[in-house]
Structure formats: structure tokens, C-alpha cells
Amino acid sequence: MRFTPAQKRALEWLPSDGSWRTHPGKIAQAIASLSSYYRSFVEAQVGPFGPRGGHTWRYRLTSAGVAAKHPPVTEKSK
Numbered sequence: 001m002r003f004t005p006a007q008k009r010a011l012e013w014l015p016s017d018g019s020w021r022t023h024p025g026k027i028a029q030a031i032a033s034l035s036s037y038y039r040s041f042v043e044a045q046v047g048p049f050g051p052r053g054g055h056t057w058r059y060r061l062t063s064a065g066v067a068a069k070h071p072p073v074t075e076k077s078k
Helices: 005-013 025-037 063-069
Strands: 042-047 056-061
Touching: 005 025, 005 063, 025 042, 056 063
Parallel strands: none
Antiparallel strands: 042 056
């Protein structure tokens, strides 16, 4: 897989354990790019996840996204 620099930033911003993260700020467009090109890598939800229960988006890597972020080490890739 080949990721653009923005998509790599999105992968770095999203937690490796698949937990949710909110408030992407300037990285929002990078997350949109990653989720558009690799739909199975990012899950997004909107709901009362913001401060004081305000509605906002939250994002996380799926199991496929976690695997793409940390591909297994093979003899060929060493």
C-alpha cells in the first residue's frame, strides 16, 4: 500500500489500539483522504462525544487499519 504524506499523518494521529479519538483539528482533511481511499481502515461516528455532551465526530482505526499501520514483519521486508 502506498499512502500519501497526509494519509500517513492521519495514520499517526489515530491510536494504534483502535480506540476512539475526537477533535482532529488540522488533520481532519487527512483523515477524510485516508477514509475515502481506504474505506475499511477508518470508522467514524457523530454523537454526543464532545465537551459537555456536544455533538462532534470521533474516529478510530478498524482492525484492517491497525494492521495497515503496523504491517507484520516478514523475511522479505527485513
